[in-house]
Amino acid sequence: MVVLLFLREIQLYHEIRGILVVGRFRIFSDQERKLDLTHA
Known part of the structure; x- marks a missing residue:
């Protein structure tokens, strides 16, 4: 479960x-x- 949350955080980032x-x-x-x- 913690790994899934971590992956979701990385995806959002x-x-x-x-x-x-x-x-x-x-x-x-x-x-x-x-x-x-401006140059033209």
Whole structure:
């Protein structure tokens, strides 16, 4: 039982981390687009 809870915690951690990475990547790409617009 403890092992199952531990695995679930790891799964949640990876899901949250993936969401944060994707969100950060989207913000970064949006900033790049704004920079491209200002340079053009």
